[in-house]
Amino acid sequence: MNAPRRKALITGASAGIGATFAHQLAASGYDLLLAARRGDRLQTLADQLVTEHGIQCEVLSVDLASPDAARVVVEHLDKLDWRIDFLVNNAGLSGHSKFAQATWSQLNGEIQLMMTTLTELIHRIAAGMMERGWGRIINVSSLAALSPPGESLLYSAIKTYVLILSQSLDMEFKPHGVHVTALCPGFTYSEFHDVMGTRDTANDLPAFMWQQPQDVARAGVAAVMAGKPVCVPGAFNKIMAALMRPMPLWLSYLAGRALNPFK
Numbered sequence: 001m002n003a004p005r006r007k008a009l010i011t012g013a014s015a016g017i018g019a020t021f022a023h024q025l026a027a028s029g030y031d032l033l034l035a036a037r038r039g040d041r042l043q044t045l046a047d048q049l050v051t052e053h054g055i056q057c058e059v060l061s062v063d064l065a066s067p068d069a070a071r072v073v074v075e076h077l078d079k080l081d082w083r084i085d086f087l088v089n090n091a092g093l094s095g096h097s098k099f100a101q102a103t104w105s106q107l108n109g110e111i112q113l114m115m116t117t118l119t120e121l122i123h124r125i126a127a128g129m130m131e132r133g134w135g136r137i138i139n140v141s142s143l144a145a146l147s148p149p150g151e152s153l154l155y156s157a158i159k160t161y162v163l164i165l166s167q168s169l170d171m172e173f174k175p176h177g178v179h180v181t182a183l184c185p186g187f188t189y190s191e192f193h194d195v196m197g198t199r200d201t202a203n204d205l206p207a208f209m210w211q212q213p214q215d216v217a218r219a220g221v222a223a224v225m226a227g228k229p230v231c232v233p234g235a236f237n238k239i240m241a242a243l244m245r246p247m248p249l250w251l252s253y254l255a256g257r258a259l260n261p262f263k
């Protein structure tokens with residue numbers, strides 16, 4: 001009898017990098033649970049992946065910025081009687097208003113989505129992976145976590161949390177067969193800047209600064225399979241990360257204040 005297929009949960013699979021992860025993990029033979037708010041898009045993608053790869057693909061329309069989101073996702077997994085082997089915490093966005101002008105509900109939504117729900121999903125899912133002795137977790141951080149801080153951007157602080165958390169958890173989980181990788185993409189073609197409202201400025205940035213989501217997702221999967229706790233995809237991003245890391249904090253602050261194109 002064939003071994004059961006491994007199962008993956010991908011958050012933010014309705015667009016961009018998350019949808020690309022779905023294509024790549026389906027091609028590798030994983031059954032998928034795709035989660036995001038736009039259920040119609042998820043269902044269209046799921047139908048395509050089932051047809052192309054013969055996998056089982058489930059969808060869950062859920063607002064991952066809501067405080068009970070991780071519980072809702074895990075209850076759905078219990079209903080399916082699924083145990084997750086591969087978790088991709090990808091859902092994310094960046095607000096674009098000044099911190100003081102944003103409502104608390106906007107700011108708290110970003111924290112819930114990219115910190116609380118991400119952390120709670122790992123907490124609820126990783127224990128089972130460790131019991132079974134195999135698991136892979138990709139947390140999508142950003143080059144922003146390695147870059148000078150951007151004025152008013154909660155995003156840089158959140159993605160720095162994701163980076164450090166991933167490294168810490170990788171140390172704890174790896175002896176139990178579970179690898180954790182912080183994937184730190186730079187500018188990647190997706191809907192991110194449409195949602196952020198910075199499309200015009202983003203379009204002015206030179207092409208060499210941009211990556212295709214396929215390359216980003218592929219690098220993330222390769223890194224987590226190889227047990228690398230941090231992955232900066234792409235040559236340009238690697239050079240930028242190497243240049244920015246040794247920067248003294250006072251210089252990083254000044255550079256961040258001067259260089260942020262989205263002010």
Ligand SMILES: NC(=O)c1ccc[n+]([C@@H]2O[C@H](COP(=O)([O-])OP(=O)(O)OC[C@H]3O[C@@H](n4cnc5c(N)ncnc54)[C@H](OP(=O)(O)O)[C@@H]3O)[C@@H](O)[C@H]2O)c1
Pocket residue numbers: 011012013014015016017018035036037038039062063064065066090091092093094113140141142143184185186187188189190191192193195
């Ligand atoms: N693109 C870049 O330049 C770039 C660079 C560095 C890091 N990243 C990171 O990469 C990840 C993926 O972003 P992307 O570039 O692929 O952007 P995208 O094309 O806008 O996709 C974002 C995904 O997140 C989901 N999402 C957003 N808010 C959600 C919520 N409240 N509940 C559930 N799902 C939610 C969206 O689904 P719904 O709208 O259907 O809910 C969508 O599937 C993010 O974590 C982002 O921070 C992106």
